[in-house]
Amino acid sequence: MITIKNLVKTYGTGAKATAALKGINLEVAQGEIFGIIGHSGAGKSTLIRCINMLEEPTSGSVTIGETDMTRLGTSQLQRERRRIGMIFQHFNLLSSATVYDNIAFPLRLVRTPRAAVDRKVKEMLELVGLTEHAKKFPAQLSGGQKQRVGIARALATDPRVLLCDEATSALDPQTTDSILRLLLDINRKLGLTIVLITHEMHVIQSICDKVAVIHGGVILEEGPVIDVFLKPREAVTRDFIRRESDSADVLEEAIHAPHPESARTVKVTFIGDLTYQSILSQTVKETNVDFAILQGTISRIKETPYGQLIVRFEGTPEAIERTLQRLAEQKLEVEEVR
Ligand SMILES: Nc1ncnc2c1ncn2[C@@H]1O[C@H](COP(=O)(O)OP(=O)(O)OP(=O)(O)O)[C@@H](O)[C@H]1O
Ligand SMILES: [Mg+2]
Numbered sequence: 001m002i003t004i005k006n007l008v009k010t011y012g013t014g015a016k017a018t019a020a021l022k023g024i025n026l027e028v029a030q031g032e033i034f035g036i037i038g039h040s041g042a043g044k045s046t047l048i049r050c051i052n053m054l055e056e057p058t059s060g061s062v063t064i065g066e067t068d069m070t071r072l073g074t075s076q077l078q079r080e081r082r083r084i085g086m087i088f089q090h091f092n093l094l095s096s097a098t099v100y101d102n103i104a105f106p107l108r109l110v111r112t113p114r115a116a117v118d119r120k121v122k123e124m125l126e127l128v129g130l131t132e133h134a135k136k137f138p139a140q141l142s143g144g145q146k147q148r149v150g151i152a153r154a155l156a157t158d159p160r161v162l163l164c165d166e167a168t169s170a171l172d173p174q175t176t177d178s179i180l181r182l183l184l185d186i187n188r189k190l191g192l193t194i195v196l197i198t199h200e201m202h203v204i205q206s207i208c209d210k211v212a213v214i215h216g217g218v219i220l221e222e223g224p225v226i227d228v229f230l231k232p233r234e235a236v237t238r239d240f241i242r243r244e245s246d247s248a249d250v251l252e253e254a255i256h257a258p259h260p261e262s263a264r265t266v267k268v269t270f271i272g273d274l275t276y277q278s279i280l281s282q283t284v285k286e287t288n289v290d291f292a293i294l295q296g297t298i299s300r301i302k303e304t305p306y307g308q309l310i311v312r313f314e315g316t317p318e319a320i321e322r323t324l325q326r327l328a329e330q331k332l333e334v335e336e337v338r
Helices: 044-051 074-081 099-107 114-128 141-154 175-190 202-208 225-230 235-242 249-254 274-275 281-287 317-329
Strands: 003-012 018-028 033-039 061-064 083-090 163-167 193-198 210-215 217-222 266-271 290-301 306-315 332-338
Touching: 003 044, 018 044, 018 210, 018 281, 033 044, 033 175, 033 202, 044 061, 044 163, 044 193, 083 141, 083 281, 099 114, 099 141, 099 235, 114 141, 114 175, 141 163, 141 175, 163 175, 175 193, 175 202, 202 210, 202 225, 202 290, 210 225, 210 235, 217 235, 225 266, 225 290, 225 306, 249 290, 249 306, 266 274, 266 317, 281 290, 281 306, 281 317, 306 317, 317 332
Parallel strands: 033 193, 033 210, 083 163, 163 193
Antiparallel strands: 003 018, 003 061, 210 217, 266 306, 266 332, 290 306
């Protein structure tokens, strides 16, 4: 659906040049929710704005469907842009227009007949759950409601792609979740391809199918969220994941607390149905080791449940080794923690 090849964006020239994107390659499939995560200044906004040519790439190509966006003339580009919706962190609504008129705006811009505008706006209001608020002005809405207007406006022209630039960063956690649920719902109902950028792993974990980690204008790693989240290869990725759990210090302490010389501490990950099974207790009965749980979480990546335990095993070196082998044989991910 979207193919980005060797995308380079340099702002300015000469001594003042900033290389914001240094050769990005990405492939987003039709109907996918693709997340791009990175710290401030990593190049996220530049990347997403290059997808609809709000920012002109220095070199490389961006293809959406069959269309190479970098080769379009002005009028063709305007037409293609209508098929790409975009929502923003600060909503970018017209403050002097009602909710209804905000949503109608992109339709009126292309001289859509009045009846068709009305039909579409009402459909969009229904979709985002704002039917009762049609006559209000943005200042009378909560942040979450404003973003719903943003989404309705973005979808009014039936785009095939929705780009989200930190769409939930200005919202509280609960509102964030309701907006994420709405995006997921729209993705399923309309089969809409969504590309979102964020600096929050939580956003990625809740709704994305795939994730790419961007840092210094380069993609460090990418893949299905399950793989990247549970087996991060890069320090930057691990940092994003760690920041979601505030007990990192306590865990450090627990790991370094006095323990028998032969003890080994491991991270055990249960994915999918394994999450709910008593594999650990069955295994230690068999291998005759003791264990202490230093940390445990159960959560979900999109629909897939997973559990993660940091466990210290105590016993003879042979018995512990056998325990780790048995756990791995039963399809658990076992990784030694130093
Ligand atoms: N219009 C511009 N002119 C010059 N430099 C720019 C411009 N826009 C962005 N940059 C630079 O390009 C780099 C990437 O910026 P970008 O806005 O894409 O990062 P970001 O990942 O979206 O960050 P944030 O999370 O803070 O929004 C930064 O070094 C930034 O200073
Ligand atoms: Mg940005």
